[in-house]
Amino acid sequence: MNYDELNKQVLLSTFERNPLFFVAGIYIHIPFCKQACHYCDFHFSTNTQRIDEMASALIREIDLQRHYLSDKKIETIYFGGGTPSMLSAGHLESLLHKIDQLHTVSADTEITLEANPDDLSLAKLIDFKKIGINRLSIGVQTFDDGILKFLNRSHDSQAATNAIENAQRTGFDNISIDLIFAIPDQSQKALTRDLELLKKISPNHISTYSLTIAEKTAFGNWLSKGKMKPASEAENARQFELIMGNLTSFGYEHYEISNFAKPKKYSRHNTSYWKQLPYLGIGPSAHSYNLNTRQHNVSNNALYLREIGNGNVPAEVETLTKENKINEFVFTSLRTMWGCDLNKLQNLYDHNFEGTHTTYLHQIVGQGLVELSDNKILRLTNKGKLVADQIAMEFMI
Numbered sequence: 415m416n417y418d419e420l421n422k423q424v425l426l427s428t429f430e431r432n433p434l435f436f437v438a439g440i441y442i443h444i445p446f447c448k449q450a451c452h453y454c455d456f457h458f459s460t461n462t463q464r465i466d467e468m469a470s471a472l473i474r475e476i477d478l479q480r481h482y483l484s485d486k487k488i489e490t491i492y493f494g495g496g497t498p499s500m501l502s503a504g505h506l507e508s509l510l511h512k513i514d515q516l517h518t519v520s521a522d523t524e525i526t527l528e529a530n531p532d533d534l535s536l537a538k539l540i541d542f543k544k545i546g547i548n549r550l551s552i553g554v555q556t557f558d559d560g561i562l563k564f565l566n567r568s569h570d571s572q573a574a575t576n577a578i579e580n581a582q583r584t585g586f587d588n589i590s591i592d593l594i595f596a597i598p599d600q601s602q603k604a605l606t607r608d609l610e611l612l613k614k615i616s617p618n619h620i621s622t623y624s625l626t627i628a629e630k631t632a633f634g635n636w637l638s639k640g641k642m643k644p645a646s647e648a649e650n651a652r653q654f655e656l657i658m659g660n661l662t663s664f665g666y667e668h669y670e671i672s673n674f675a676k677p678k679k680y681s682r683h684n685t686s687y688w689k690q691l692p693y694l695g696i697g698p699s700a701h702s703y704n705l706n707t708r709q710h711n712v713s714n715n716a717l718y719l720r721e722i723g724n725g726n727v728p729a730e731v732e733t734l735t736k737e738n739k740i741n742e743f744v745f746t747s748l749r750t751m752w753g754c755d756l757n758k759l760q761n762l763y764d765h766n767f768e769g770t771h772t773t774y775l776h777q778i779v780g781q782g783l784v785e786l787s788d789n790k791i792l793r794l795t796n797k798g799k800l801v802a803d804q805i806a807m808e809f810m811i
């Protein structure tokens with residue numbers, strides 16, 4: 415059987431077993447921020463002069479890309495960035511309206527808005543709720559004012575607490591909070607205080623990220639000049655163990671390496687990425703995936719606006735090879751609590767995982783880094799989660 419035939423069979427057999435395969439998500443990137451956090455390498459601009467023009471261009475792109483997902487039903491919409499909460503409710507409503515016009519949108523669609531605490535006034539939250547936003551992902555990062563300042567965040571801890579209280583008062587019951595750890599000189603005590611506050615707030619969902627220092631950021635610059643020392647690997651691991659231990663004892667499921675949720679309160683949008691469901695990405699730097707290709711929009715606001723104005727989607731398209739698909743399947747599924755299903759790998763891609771990785775697999779099972787169940791599901795142990803990326807790299811083909 416050649417690869418195209420195999421692919422066709424995969425699609426058919428997957429649909430028979432799982433109609434969810436024919437649902438999809440839409441991601442919309444809002445490329446503006448009030449100020450640049452010292453660690454951030456996402457695409458954004460602090461020049462907000464063209465924000466109205468950008469909102470119109472995003473609507474135009476939704477139109478231009480209306481066939482990308484074929485007739486798949488939209489189950490999740492995610493406004494990410496950048497800082498989507500800088501947009502007015504009116505802009506967001508126009509974007510949702512356009513999606514509704516061109517796609518079949520499920521009645522219980524999860525609609526997430528990433529928000530910075532200093533944008534979440536009561537009045538703005540009431541408007542966000544009215545237009546259908548039903549999930550907030552709030553960029554708290556830490557409740558420590560000294561650390562917030564060091565990171566160059568635009569809010570302080572009081573703004574974070576107010577934002578969460580306002581959101582709860584407005585009736586947002588599906589809230590996710592971002593937490594950063596492994597910040598240079600961050601003590602275990604400071605992190606424990608953040609975790610205790612999160613226990614009190616009790617959001618449905620918590621995303622945790624260890625601070626990585628990217629080259630083209632203020633921190634990257636400081637690091638290259640020797641003005642900054644990152645947390646050591648050992649400190650990073652200690653803090654992650656503290657997070658895992660605390661959040662699971664508070665009743666959260668550690669359902670993906672960086673993500674914790676109250677039972678079944680997973681991010682449906684991100685889970686669909688990890689389960690290789692298709693999605694459309696709108697906006698500068700957004701990515702799209704339709705099972706066979708990945709598409710990357712240009713990461714430049716001016717170029718994006720110009721091309722969309724000319725009726726073109728400024729994107730590079732990468733056709734995924736069988737090896738790409740196997741690697742992505744392993745890399746993403748291994749990070750989740752559902753694990754990497756080796757039988758599925760065999761059925762979908764004709765890939766004998768155990769045969770290809772016999773020695774390494776045997777070694778890391780012996781070291782207690784992964785567990786292989788009788789029904790051939792490979793899962794990371796807590797010890798393995800500390801070295802997840804290294805393990806995934808070894809499994810790349």
Ligand code: SF4
Binds near residue numbers: 449456458496553
């Ligand atoms: S608010 Fe978010 S996207 Fe904007 S600079 Fe800070 S971390 Fe980056």
